[in-house]
Amino acid sequence: MNTTIAQLLERKSVRRFSGEPVTQAEFHTVIECAMAAPTAGNMALYTIVNITDQQVKDELADLCDNQPFIAKAPVVLLFLADCRRWVDAFEVAGCQPHPPGPGDLYLGLCDALIAAQNAVTAAHALGLGSCYIGDIVEHRDRLVSLLDLDEYTFPATLLVLGHPSPHQRRPKPKRFPVSAILRQERYRRLAPDEQRAAFAARGEDFDTFVPAFHDRKYASAFEAELNAGVAAYLAPFLRTAKTEA
């Protein structure tokens, strides 16, 4: 099989790293591949922050729902949607740019996440493991002050990288079947029997798995923090928003 396809299919998240350091060459290749990703109008509406300070890594592990493996990762990269850079460029050039709105933020989030996934694919191709940390959007005030974030940036994701420890606990989790994800021509909601079949295809018993997942994840304190955090990050982008052009 095509090597790239095989690597995309096999890649799984890695949360345990070996002591082997990530070399400068590996790091540079990962960044180069991230920056080669498609970007709207070649604007590159993102900034990558490379965090090496152990105290800051410890603090990130704590504020991302207390996940200690983050602090042990050899490489910790924050992918920020960054609408500030172009606004600054426009001002330096003598323009009077509008404050970034939710559509500008949307383009930045696309750019940042697409670049991050290129970093993940490049890392895997180099033998490096990776894990996305969505919890980075919780506790806005702490993160903003820890990393001097600008109000026109948004933490699209935190990505940790390193050589995998030989002791990985979990196999790649089974995905939903294509029939649950792919629709033809238009959107429609799944019927109850289709919902049940989708979970059954992952080997999960719907009536025990789904309520337990609801209570443990969807109704959890960290999900509330996630919603509150994102609302707080959105606020500066919604100041001037209109719903009609």
Added chain:
Amino acid sequence: MNTTIAQLLERKSVRRFSGEPVTQAEFHTVIECAMAAPTAGNMALYTIVNITDQQVKDELADLCDNQPFIAKAPVVLLFLADCRRWVDAFEVAGCQPHPPGPGDLYLGLCDALIAAQNAVTAAHALGLGSCYIGDIVEHRDRLVSLLDLDEYTFPATLLVLGHPSPHQRRPKPKRFPVSAILRQERYRRLAPDEQRAAFAARGEDFDTFVPAFHDRKYASAFEAELNAGVAAYLAPFLRTAKTEA
């Protein structure tokens, strides 16, 4: 060089397609690679809509800032962040889920965009070209009615795919230098001389390129539609949002 790395670095957007059809096997591999992408808690908070109806493709080309090549693309895939599917599953299972908030949407956007970039990388590995269409977020009402979108979905991106025509107009655009994108330890804004150097590294004259780009793109009617569209898609997710957990 590592094949996967080389492919990530060389891939560029394709807007002109040959008449060669995308086979079912190619299509299936692209979808399979998208679905193999990392997803928060294995929730797969996205739905892919495969649009083949020529009238609908024509309408999409029009509502995405009038870009006729969209209607000519052999494959047109809408990647939706989808918070509806799990809310429905929770309800079928007898739970009382909270309405999706901005944090839930954030996770869906991450899932959808990360899956889309795997589709792009897989397509390139198969010899297929691709192009992202961010304009899909403009004109919410028209798109919602065209594709029966649910209020708890969000068009993360439109992706068009096909075998490239041998007549591609543009080389891959030069990226900003790493120094403009990568920060060490914390965020900081670029100083005016760094801004100028970043554009100079792309071969652009700051004082002519940046104001022209501002007027042609950032201050354009479609950018206003983009901001209005995203604000409209966000509204259902913000109904119950609090900024403190």
